[in-house]
Amino acid sequence: MSTPAAQHTPDGAVAARARGLTKAYGSGETAVIALDSVDVDIARGRFTAVMGPSGSGKSTLMHCLAGLDTVSAGQVWLGGTEITGLRDRELTRLRRDRVGFMFQSFNLIPTLTAAENITLPMDIAGRRPDERWLKQVIDTLGLRDRLRHRPAQLSGGQQQRVACARALASRPELIFADEPTGNLDSRAGREVLGFLRGAVDDLGQTVVMVTHDPGAAAHSDVVLFLADGHIEDAMERPTAEAVLEHMHLSTGGHPQTPWFDAVRGRLGDDDTDLEE
Numbered sequence: 001m002s003t004p005a006a007q008h009t010p011d012g013a014v015a016a017r018a019r020g021l022t023k024a025y026g027s028g029e030t031a032v033i034a035l036d037s038v039d040v041d042i043a044r045g046r047f048t049a050v051m052g053p054s055g056s057g058k059s060t061l062m063h064c065l066a067g068l069d070t071v072s073a074g075q076v077w078l079g080g081t082e083i084t085g086l087r088d089r090e091l092t093r094l095r096r097d098r099v100g101f102m103f104q105s106f107n108l109i110p111t112l113t114a115a116e117n118i119t120l121p122m123d124i125a126g127r128r129p130d131e132r133w134l135k136q137v138i139d140t141l142g143l144r145d146r147l148r149h150r151p152a153q154l155s156g157g158q159q160q161r162v163a164c165a166r167a168l169a170s171r172p173e174l175i176f177a178d179e180p181t182g183n184l185d186s187r188a189g190r191e192v193l194g195f196l197r198g199a200v201d202d203l204g205q206t207v208v209m210v211t212h213d214p215g216a217a218a219h220s221d222v223v224l225f226l227a228d229g230h231i232e233d234a235m236e237r238p239t240a241e242a243v244l245e246h247m248h249l250s251t252g253g254h255p256q257t258p259w260f261d262a263v264r265g266r267l268g269d270d271d272t273d274l275e276e
């Protein structure tokens with residue numbers, strides 16, 4: 001299925017692209033089609049949010065675009081390189097060089113300092129960081145005076161900022177963030193979203209973020225809405241209210257799902273007339 005994002009993005013401005021991307025888990029009668037012939041372009045230098053009900057295929061889409069999972073059919077490109085069909089070793093190198101990851105659970109090494117955690121992927125790869133870039137990332141994220149601290153000595157928001165710096169350190173073409181604010185209180189969550197926004201606006205990075213939270217999605221430039229393994233809509237310049245309204249409409253006006261209740265509660269607008 002084509003999306004507005006797929007139709008209007010010129011070639012050179014695409015950080016990742018999928019055509020006919022299909023992912024099935026299992027086979028025969030028990031097969032689950034997690035993604036069903038998805039076409040999508042992730043625009044370079046923009047902040048894209050991916051939303052949709054639980055099980056709609058968000059994580060699968062992110063993993064296939066990032067080369068973390070194989071596809072059942074279709075093609076995926078990272079920048080100009082088609083990754084479907086690459087051998088494991090080539091794919092690992094490409095991922096290491098071009099992609100940064102942020103997860104809900106931070107994934108920091110407890111025995112290493114913030115500074116060591118930030119450069120760990122580059123140290124493993126035997127690459128020297130670009131010191132000017134690293135300094136810019138650390139200052140942008142406000143981590144200068146936290147570099148010698150270990151994760152346990154940092155707040156949740158600071159830990160996620162370290163994870164953000166780690167994702168940015170090698171200046172990847174693309175950062176994938178899977179619910180990066182899921183384990184944070186709302187203030188720390190807003191702070192991390194502000195830094196991701198800054199990574200796009202001030203550092204020219206490309207960010208793809210999976211989220212259930214309309215308030216988080218409102219920090220993005222475009223929201224892709226998944227449903228049953230399809231991209232069923234895209235929204236440019238989203239606001240939390242417009243995203244929530246879209247979620248309301250996509251549940252057919254019967255927002256009885258735990259997913260909807262949870263996000264509505266987080267927006268704090270239980271008094272609105274959503275259930276009319």
Ligand SMILES: Nc1ncnc2c1ncn2[C@@H]1O[C@H](COP(=O)(O)OP(=O)(O)OP(=O)(O)O)[C@@H](O)[C@H]1O
Nearest residue numbers: 025026032034052053054055056057058059060061
């Ligand atoms: N390893 C797996 N084996 C079998 N089925 C899977 C596997 N991973 C995902 N699925 C199925 O694929 C579909 C899409 O899953 P996915 O995790 O991508 O959804 P999601 O939108 O990210 O969900 P959530 O918001 O709950 O994280 C679901 O039906 C899920 O049960």
